[in-house]
Amino acid sequence: MLTRVGGPLEVLDLELDPPGPGELLVKVGATGLCHSDLSVIDGSRVRPLPMLLGHEAAGEVVETGPGASDFAVGDRVVLSFVPACGSCRRCVSGRQALCEPGAAANREGTLLGGERRLRLPDGTRPHHHLGVSGFAEYAVVSEKSATLVPADLPFEIAALFGCAVLTGAGAAFYSAAVAPGDRVAVFGLGGVGLAALLAARAAGAARIIAVDVVAHKRELARRLGATDDVAGGPDAVEEVRSLTGGGADKVIDTTGVAAVLEQAYLATAAGGTTVTVGLPHPDRTITLPALSLVAEERTLKGSYLGSCVPRRDVPRFVELYRAGRLPVQELLSGRLGLDDINTGFTRLAAGEAVRQVVVL
Numbered sequence: 001m002l003t004r005v006g007g008p009l010e011v012l013d014l015e016l017d018p019p020g021p022g023e024l025l026v027k028v029g030a031t032g033l034c035h036s037d038l039s040v041i042d043g044s045r046v047r048p049l050p051m052l053l054g055h056e057a058a059g060e061v062v063e064t065g066p067g068a069s070d071f072a073v074g075d076r077v078v079l080s081f082v083p084a085c086g087s088c089r090r091c092v093s094g095r096q097a098l099c100e101p102g103a104a105a106n107r108e109g110t111l112l113g114g115e116r117r118l119r120l121p122d123g124t125r126p127h128h129h130l131g132v133s134g135f136a137e138y139a140v141v142s143e144k145s146a147t148l149v150p151a152d153l154p155f156e157i158a159a160l161f162g163c164a165v166l167t168g169a170g171a172a173f174y175s176a177a178v179a180p181g182d183r184v185a186v187f188g189l190g191g192v193g194l195a196a197l198l199a200a201r202a203a204g205a206a207r208i209i210a211v212d213v214v215a216h217k218r219e220l221a222r223r224l225g226a227t228d229d230v231a232g233g234p235d236a237v238e239e240v241r242s243l244t245g246g247g248a249d250k251v252i253d254t255t256g257v258a259a260v261l262e263q264a265y266l267a268t269a270a271g272g273t274t275v276t277v278g279l280p281h282p283d284r285t286i287t288l289p290a291l292s293l294v295a296e297e298r299t300l301k302g303s304y305l306g307s308c309v310p311r312r313d314v315p316r317f318v319e320l321y322r323a324g325r326l327p328v329q330e331l332l333s334g335r336l337g338l339d340d341i342n343t344g345f346t347r348l349a350a351g352e353a354v355r356q357v358v359v360l
């Protein structure tokens with residue numbers, strides 16, 4: 001439970017209403033710690049508070065609300081951070097990551113139906129985080145936030161598919177459309193960046209240059225298939241350009257640092273695509289050489305939820321994982337109890353951890 005910006009999370013007992021129409025009660029098995037949770041804590045992602053955080057979760061359906069028909073009690077589900085209504089203009093165009101009522105609910109800190117199901121002892125209602133609020137033993141969610149996963153997939157692995165894997169792998173497969181033989185650079189090697197790296201490898205990239213300020217993350221990236229690594233900082237652009245003979249075909253920025261997005265653009269080749277998934281503070285702006293966009297036919301793209309459709313892509317990516325072609329278990333760098341959550345976020349902020357999960 002978050003009560004104030006910049007403060008530690010407080011672990012509290014809350015009341016949870018039963019699931020309403022189209023909602024599920026999920027017994028949470030595991031929830032990952034993402035930088036986007038940290039950004040709510042430090043105020044760079046402005047959300048209504050207090051809020052129960054955690055948006056990358058997996059669990060088991062224990063009760064279905066009236067009219068909830070997509071799942072049965074006992075189903076294992078992964079929860080992703082954009083509820084997709086399925087019927088708005090964007091959903092019907094295949095842009096579920098941009099679902100309009102989903103985005104509105106996420107901004108307001110409610111479930112898709114506009115309700116808040118959490119209650120403090122004094123009767124006030126904390127906000128939901130991105131329709132999930134997974135740092136708790138139980139969650140009431142819209143069934144539109146959930147995707148069925150195989151019963152034998154461990155919760156701590158399944159959870160990663162809800163954010164890091166959808167976002168990172170989707171950024172590589174769909175937003176950057178990494179093709180066989182591509183030279184790819186990934187800036188930022190957290191859970192999202194390493195998932196992008198794994199997908200770039202699965203898509204047949206010939207070179208993968210891993211960029212981070214933290215040396216042990218570059219070493220991990222090498223073990224996961226990076227062909228080169230570069231220390232993040234002012235020289236990174238030149239190093240990527242010289243390793244690729246003039247820039248990488250596809251560059252994926254996952255740092256959340258606007259200045260690094262500029263570097264990612266400058267490290268991209270003529271004809272190439274720069275994709276960013278980073279979520280910098282809303283005040284940040286970037287400056288780019290305008291001419292290059294046209295004269296070099298460049299593409300600069302944002303990617304939310306990896307442009308994925310969770311119910312299409314979670315099963316696809318789980319299959320790749322089970323075939324050994326997307327070894328997302330390598331992203332898991334620690335398991336925590338709910339009481340250790342602040343230590344986990346301190347580690348994430350310090351660059352010591354990749355993907356930690358709270359196991360419930």
Ligand SMILES: NC(=O)c1ccc[n+]([C@@H]2O[C@H](COP(=O)([O-])OP(=O)(O)OC[C@H]3O[C@@H](n4cnc5c(N)ncnc54)[C@H](O)[C@@H]3O)[C@@H](O)[C@H]2O)c1
Nearest residue numbers: 035036188189190191192212213232256277278279304305
């Ligand atoms: N677009 C989406 O749908 C979506 C989804 C999830 C997360 N995010 C955002 O993506 C970003 C990454 O999330 P994460 O959980 O992987 O974070 P993370 O903190 O685990 O990873 C970020 C990495 O960037 C590295 N970095 C920082 N400064 C750098 C620099 N100057 N050069 C190179 N590397 C640098 C850090 O060392 C770290 O390894 C965050 O901004 C997060 O909010 C976006």
Ligand SMILES: [Zn+2]
Nearest residue numbers: 034036163164
């Ligand atoms: Zn996330």
Ligand SMILES: [Zn+2]
Nearest residue numbers: 085088091099
């Ligand atoms: Zn929609």
